[in-house]
Amino acid sequence: MICLFPDPVLQQKAQAIDSDQFDSVKAIEEQLLAALQPYFPAAGLAAPQIGISKSVFIYSYDRDPAHLETVVNPTFTPLSDEKIVGWEGCLSCPHLAKVARYKCIKARYYSGEGILVEKVLDGFAAKVFQHEYDHLQGILVINRPDAEVKTFETKEAMQAFLAEVKKQDAAHYKKP
Numbered sequence: 001m002i003c004l005f006p007d008p009v010l011q012q013k014a015q016a017i018d019s020d021q022f023d024s025v026k027a028i029e030e031q032l033l034a035a036l037q038p039y040f041p042a043a044g045l046a047a048p049q050i051g052i053s054k055s056v057f058i059y060s061y062d063r064d065p066a067h068l069e070t071v072v073n074p075t076f077t078p079l080s081d082e083k084i085v086g087w088e089g090c091l092s093c094p095h096l097a098k099v100a101r102y103k104c105i106k107a108r109y110y111s112g113e114g115i116l117v118e119k120v121l122d123g124f125a126a127k128v129f130q131h132e133y134d135h136l137q138g139i140l141v142i143n144r145p146d147a148e149v150k151t152f153e154t155k156e157a158m159q160a161f162l163a164e165v166k167k168q169d170a171a172h173y174k175k176p
């Protein structure tokens, strides 16, 4: 089950996975996949969204479930000041929000197996990584200081708007 705003677990900082805790990552990864599956194709899901306050998320650079990657204890540095402003949906939020994200970042994290990974992410991959990273800090997209929040009268209206957003996102799919 996916936790919804204003569940407190979504608004607290997730704990890092210690080096002797990597055995626990597999189970978290499986729960994340099971929770996200009904929404495939989907961009990503962070452990706090399923009530686990640990620094783990899964994400896909192009919403293809085959490209979902497990990310543990992530950090990132922007590679330039350039930002892209765009709409983002979130399975934990009832509304959409327009926010600015760094276009290009260097991500540093551990794989589910505990291997250190460094990757340059551009476009949609960078956007999703920053969205999921925010979840681990207890920040929801609708609570970002720069967020322009859009509410909808009906679920159908939101889905129609989201479909347009996804089309625009597809122009920024770039394999890391």
Ligand SMILES: [Zn+2]
Pocket: 089, 090, 091, 092, 131, 135
């Ligand atoms: Zn989210």
